[in-house]
Amino acid sequence: MRSYTQFYIDGRWTSPVTPKTAEVINPATEEVSGEISLGSPADVDLAVAAARRAFATYGESSVKDRLDLLESIQAEYVRREAELGEAIMVEMGAPKGLANGFHTLLGKGHLGTAIEVLKEFKFEEQRGVTLIRKEPIGVCGLITPWNWPMNQTCVKIFPALAAGCTMILKPPQLAPYSAQILAEILDKAGVPAGVFNMIQGQGSVIGAALTRHEDVDMISFTGSEPVGVQIQKDAADTVKRVGLELGGKSAWIVLDDASLAANVAGATAGMMGNSGQTCSAGSRLLVPASRLDDVKRAAAEAANGVTVGDPQSDVAMGPVVSKSQYNIIQQYIEKGLEEGAELIAGGLGRPEGLDKGWYVKPTVFVGTNDMVIAREEIFGPVLVIIPYDDIDDAVRIANDSNFGLGGYVSGEDLDTCRAVSRRMRTGAIWVNGGFDFHAPFGGYKRSGNGREWGEFGFHEYLEVKSVIGWN
């Protein structure tokens, strides 16, 4: 049993002002895996005051000092990486290979990228008579979700530290352990008191208190669209900057000349990765209508081939994060059946032989873009295949969404892929795969307004000052 009942405030492990705890449930077993404290606005006040005090010096620290600090965190992160992986497996049910692989690697990657960017970043440049300075925005509230816990926290903390900001992290209540270990890492690495603070607790209490706080300069939020809307409203009275990274319903366009076997199987398995709990997942697979029968065969085979089970074993997919997430996904599968979508793999209930734990069947429908299952973010292992007539039709369907986070184009002819990628109204598009820590990541439309990753992630945490008459 893990017991993480202290917060990290002003460089010390601190008991909550008002003691209150909550159980954390292991989604693979439905059993209690530990407890955390739930903070109150009084804890937020202490953390914000510490961050404000620390900003007076850290905000003026040198790039060299900040690089030394990030490098010292890097060494400590690598030392504790296996513990982070174990924590992620227990808290949100990622299979051990994924938890100890891509999950922790993403955090380490954002840290390494922040170091690389900081080495080259121009905080000052002269244009004519004006000096343009990029200065840290100040005290930041960082609010993160549970689905890729190290990715979401690290993509905020390290650019914020590199920029010279101080911060208060509010990790997700469902996945609090990895954040606690990360706070230990930052403490051990020598982050100055007050620069990084962490309070666990409920979003509606801690997240809202940070968002409304007079002395917090910006909020960086990753999570669902409805909470993002609430955060913008709560932040309005104090006119603070709000960076939003929200949900998606991303289209994967398989072009006519693409190899169906490889691409449909890849897209289907990709959708089931992390139990479908990925904001940029290609949850709408757009395929040529003339090849639908072949697509159905390939997708059903791929979905039926996904191994589901205990995250401690060698499976491709573990459970989804919680009972409530399980129930939401079941309701969407039911809705798909009601709407008349054709079920070609998976369906309602748990996979055979798994009676305990929040396991969902890898599910594939063939449907139309006006169905609820094609319009709303399900956030589970449910793929909707949608046939298209020609490229214009494919682009029209892809763009007919409230969201605009990810996008995928597969095809042999690179010029056609590029032309399609230009027409898609979405923040990040993968053409025949690829991965880049320096590529900006964020959404169009209701997928948000921020851009994280690489150099673009730094701008979230910087103000721009013009000093006119410098020269």
Ligand code: NAD
């Ligand atoms: P969520 O919106 O329920 O919670 C996210 C965080 O916000 C949690 O820490 C939560 O405690 C906190 N919160 C809840 N209510 C709040 C309030 N009123 N004020 C301030 N904070 C509050 O989201 P989730 O279920 O944890 O995560 C899943 C969602 O995150 C999905 O919609 C997914 O697409 C999205 N997501 C987006 C990205 C991206 O980069 N665009 C990445 C990962 C996840």
